[in-house]
Amino acid sequence: MSIKSPAESTHCHVALRAGFATSGEPVFETLPARALGPDTYELTGSPGMVEGCAAGDLLKIDVDGLFQIERRGPNLCIQAFGEPPCAAESLGPLISAFAALGGLVEAPADRRFIVVTVPVTAGFPAVEAVMETWAAGASLLVEWGFSNVFGLDGEPLNWWQESEA
Numbered sequence: 001m002s003i004k005s006p007a008e009s010t011h012c013h014v015a016l017r018a019g020f021a022t023s024g025e026p027v028f029e030t031l032p033a034r035a036l037g038p039d040t041y042e043l044t045g046s047p048g049m050v051e052g053c054a055a056g057d058l059l060k061i062d063v064d065g066l067f068q069i070e071r072r073g074p075n076l077c078i079q080a081f082g083e084p085p086c087a088a089e090s091l092g093p094l095i096s097a098f099a100a101l102g103g104l105v106e107a108p109a110d111r112r113f114i115v116v117t118v119p120v121t122a123g124f125p126a127v128e129a130v131m132e133t134w135a136a137g138a139s140l141l142v143e144w145g146f147s148n149v150f151g152l153d154g155e156p157l158n159w160w161q162e163s164e165a
Contacts, residue, residue: 010035011044017065018049028065040070046077046117047147048108053077054148055117072148072159076127078116080135080144085111090138097130114144120160 012035015028029049033041039061046055053059056073080086088111095105103118118127135142151157 012041014041014043014059014061015065016047016050016053016059016061016067018047026065033059043073045106046075046115048079048106048113048115051079051147057148072162074119074121075117076120076122076149076160077147078118078127078131078144079147080114080116080131080142082111082114082138083141083143086114086138086140086142087111090140093137094130094134097134101126101130103127 012033013030014033015030018027018029021027027049029047031043031047031050032045033043035041036058041059041061043053043055043057043059047053053067053069054073054075054077056075057069058071058073059067060070061067086107091105091107091111091114094114094116098105098116098118101118101122103116103122105114105116107114116127116131131144135144148159149156
């Protein structure tokens with residue numbers, strides 16, 4: 001499922017299925033992408049609700065918003081949720097820390113979630129240290145996790161080791 005851009009370019013938005021509402025209706029997350037072929041897109045932004053992908057990944061997307069990874073990109077996706085939502089000023093240290101690692105921190109205006117896109121080359125220890133330090137210093141309950149590192153079985157996907165070979 002895609003939402004075409006008004007411009008005649010390869011830039012567009014895709015709607016990925018994030019799950020189902022209590023009503024049973026599907027819930028979609030709209031993400032920026034670049035169209036590369038029929039039903040094939042490269043994500044240009046990381047998701048805040050959908051799990052399993054990150055900016056830079058090449059996806060094959062069906063009409064129901066389900067996707068299959070055709071090729072992994074170079075990025076980790078970290079999703080964080082605060083209760084209550086994070087205050088705008090609390091994001092400053094996180095933004096600075098990830099900028100030093102070549103990463104990007106994004107959040108919707110209501111900050112109900114935070115998305116971090118960071119190159120896997122930054123290293124898991126560095127990423128985990130930034131997230132743990134930030135979460136420990138936050139004045140709220142923060143849960144965070146890697147969105148594209150573990151499979152449904154909880155085992156590491158190890159795609160980053162394939163890219164190092």
